[in-house]
Structure formats: C-alpha cells, structure tokens
Amino acid sequence: MSDDDVFGPYRGGTYTRAYLTMFWLLGAAAIALELWAHGRWGAIVVLVVVAGMGATVLVGTAQSVLSPEGLRLVLLRRWVPWTEVTEVLAPEPGDAELRLRLTDGTVLTAKGVPPSVGPALRAVLDRW
Numbered sequence: 001m002s003d004d005d006v007f008g009p010y011r012g013g014t015y016t017r018a019y020l021t022m023f024w025l026l027g028a029a030a031i032a033l034e035l036w037a038h039g040r041w042g043a044i045v046v047l048v049v050v051a052g053m054g055a056t057v058l059v060g061t062a063q064s065v066l067s068p069e070g071l072r073l074v075l076l077r078r079w080v081p082w083t084e085v086t087e088v089l090a091p092e093p094g095d096a097e098l099r100l101r102l103t104d105g106t107v108l109t110a111k112g113v114p115p116s117v118g119p120a121l122r123a124v125l126d127r128w
Helices: 012-037 041-060 115-127
Strands: 008-010 064-066 070-073 076-081 085-088 099-102 107-110
Touching: 070 085, 070 107, 085 115, 099 115
Parallel strands: none
Antiparallel strands: 008 064, 064 070, 070 076, 085 099, 099 107
C-alpha cells in the first residue's frame, strides 16, 4: 500500500451511522404525520426533500480523513496531528476500526478506517 493509498477519506460501513439516520428519519416521519393531519401538503413535500438530503449526508459523509498532516474525525469534529500519535496499535480480535495511541496515553479509534490500513500507516509515520 503506497502513501496515496493510505491517505484519503474513509466512510466506513453504513451500519455505523444507521442509528443517526434512523433518528433523523423517525423525527421527519413524526413531523410529517402532524403535517398530514392538518393537510399541509406543501410542507410535507419540503420535509421529505430535507429529510432525504439529511439522510444522504449522514450516510455519504466520510467518518475519518487521513492526510499527511494528521487525522480528522469528521462526525466528531476532532483534529489529531500525527505529532500527537505515538503508536499505531495492532488490531485485536474483533476490531473493526484502526486504533491509535496518543501522547497522553489514551487510545483513539479512527472511525471508519479498517485495521488493514495500520501497517501501511505505521510505515509512513516511521519514515517521518
């Protein structure tokens, strides 16, 4: 795996955001039922469009972005420069996402990044 293969956006499995999408669409359905009871058809059309756009953004947005400067956890709105990463941890049985040890000793999970990226990322970070 080259540097270009390591860096970039990682969406992860859509199941990881299923609960967010479910709550978004359930809220929209509850509002739609209220609007339907009052016969507000124009508002229902707008609501359906907005709910569809929101669900598309939730499912289509990358969870993490690896760049030469660091890791960006998109949905958590967190930026971690590589200078704060001390170790790329080897995957344990059952791990579905890459784990990193930070300088303060905490372990950070890179949402959406498969553990198979770990060896290549480790090699890239060791070269710096």
